[in-house]
Amino acid sequence: MKTTQILIAGFGGQGVLFAGKFLAYKGLTENMQVSWLPSYGPEMRGGTANCSIVLSDSPVGSPIITSPDVLVAMNLPSLQKFVDTVVPGGQIFVDSTLIDMKVERDDVQVFYIPATQLAKDAGFSSLANMILTGKVLKESGAVPFEGNQQTLEAFIPAKKANLIDANLKALQIGYDY
Amino acid sequence: MAQKVLMKGNEAIAEAAIRAGCRHYFGYPITPQTEIAAYMAKKMPKIGGVFLQAESEIASINMVYGAAAAGMRVMTSSSSPGISLKAEGLSYIAGSDVPALVVNVQRGGPGLGGIQPSQSDYFQATKGGGHGDYRMIVLAPASVQEMASLTIKGFELADKYLMTSMILADGTIGQMMEPISFEDTEIKTFEKPWALTGTKCARKHNVVNSLYLKPEELEVKNFERFERYKVVEENEAMWEEYMMEDAEYCVVAFGIASRVAKNAVVSARKEGIKVGLIRPITLWPFPKQALLEAADKVKGFVCVELNMGQMIEDVRLYTQCKKPVSLCCRCGGMIPSPEEVLESIRKAQKGEF
């Protein structure tokens, strides 16, 4: 039985929920059992936002993640809030453009990716979320990297199909970093 | 098998309602259920249906009352404070014996409370809410798939028994996405000779009414209604049993709490504790028989709820207090962790209830 619990956290507007949805759809494409649970409420407007994604080969129990296997932190408050909840042996992905803090735990794997800077350099400043997600796909092995286009096509509405290419490129940048 | 798509629980309710033949939705915005209204607003005009945002929850439930009396499959949805406002209409709908579907995506209370998930409207849903002797069929989904399947079931039961079916969900299941497939199930429909259609000058006029000024008449009406409720209790209780075959302890939880509890049951089993789970799917009618049978087998119960302990009263009642029952609860929008539930199971094993 393999289950990966992923928590993505950051400011509202950073694409936290979108990245989570992408991972959930990846799982669905792979015929896995998945759940996606957003934080909701006033914090979605400019405050902190997070979402929990469970990817599993057996039915998902609780969709609420208290001890993530994977944490993606897109701002400092999120890293501070969740760093100690990650399971020993888990992975933490940090947007090091926006977060100075270093993780002081030695029982987890930490990846520092200047995602916001990489996104700016590539000309799509709003896709730091997908750069981090590309790295998560590579390092966590939760779902295969292949088939991203198919997944994006499945949940990006047709009238926004022009965004698919940029998303694919961002995922690749993260994967290659 | 139909193709699976990812959907929010709230959206699943809306889509399922449309598939069940609901073409009339009346509502008023409130977090965390507004996706239902948004979905209906988008879809209804395209399929010849009606979405109408009312001026209040009170107006919306009375629009539902009118539409139900007109013989339509109709629904409204809200969250806890809004359901309190709808209580008036729920009582009238019950007293007039017309079918309707009402969704409560619960949030923390009392008062304005909060907007995070809760199960603290259990009493309101299962014991009353509005005035007078009446019942509602209360369905408690624990997954996005069940948000859909119980919505369809809810419409059918409402029509069959001329009652309100309430979907008692919570903010978590409303907001979360899970894969869901809409099977091409046959939708049952029912004749409604009592409906307001206009007499066409061809029959006696139909009257939809809950007023009986003669106490003898009102009593008979209530007796008749409760005969119908008895049939519901005998035939419509639904529940899930998980790892109960050899269980020495039984966790009882519904909705999102049952998901957390399931994780805890799995963990406890790894520690060698023989524990299982009974998940009521209908909260009214309550799965009395399942609980009573479990009471003869297990050493004790752990009730897990997102409130200060409401369903636990029914667990005690229907296990006839044969075995001790402990409570593991969080409230106000907080959710117990699997670890907290596991700790309660461990305590039960030590005889601490």
Next chain:
Amino acid sequence: MATVFEKPKSLANVPLHYCPGCPHGIIHRLVAEAIDELGIEGITIGVAPVGCAVMAYDYFNVDMIEAAHGRAPATATGIKRCRPENIVFTYQGDGDLASIGMAETVHAAARNENITVIFVNNAIYGMTGGQMAPTSLPGQVTQTSPYGRDVNHCGWPIKVCEMLSTLEGPEYITRVAVNNVKNVLNAKKAIKKAFQNQLEGKGFSLVEVVSACPTNWGMTPQQALRWVESDMLPYYPIGVYKDRTAAKEAAK
């Protein structure tokens, strides 16, 4: 022998429970005559209020529903949106429509809901035994304003037609009375027009009928009708407050 006068078909052949001298019987008859004359009894659905007319569901020989207090316009909305081919009317008193049901009234009017509202204003709660209504006049003595309605304490009466006619939404807002033959005949015309508007899909039509309550006013029926003339109508003047179609035609 030729029949010169008979009960409208849309009125059921049952005794009404109203007090002697109560104009509800007249108003019921006017509504039933309008339904008969338009030939719509087979497609009409009525919504009864809470108040003296609560049992109107037994009196009108059309499909009927009994609404919760004040909610008749919402219940009617639900029916009309399901069955736009039917004719839907509400019959409400002043407490029902202008106090507890004001939100439902205003919003149904604002939506130009294609329904007909018969609003019976007798300036008092009749069914519960004569309490102050939102339309009770300044100084009017009732069970709950025993020293006369003190506007400094409990506010001013609400002029429903004047208020609703400020809205863009409604098609037709008019006030009539039933205190003499001439007024009754005019009331009949207004009520029939309010149903005709619905048939033509024009939208929300409300007829306020200034009525009387001899029992709770503590008057004989004759005194009550005189009080309508001397005290009610100066405060609630008869007239058409809004008629969108007529206004459009006048503008041509």
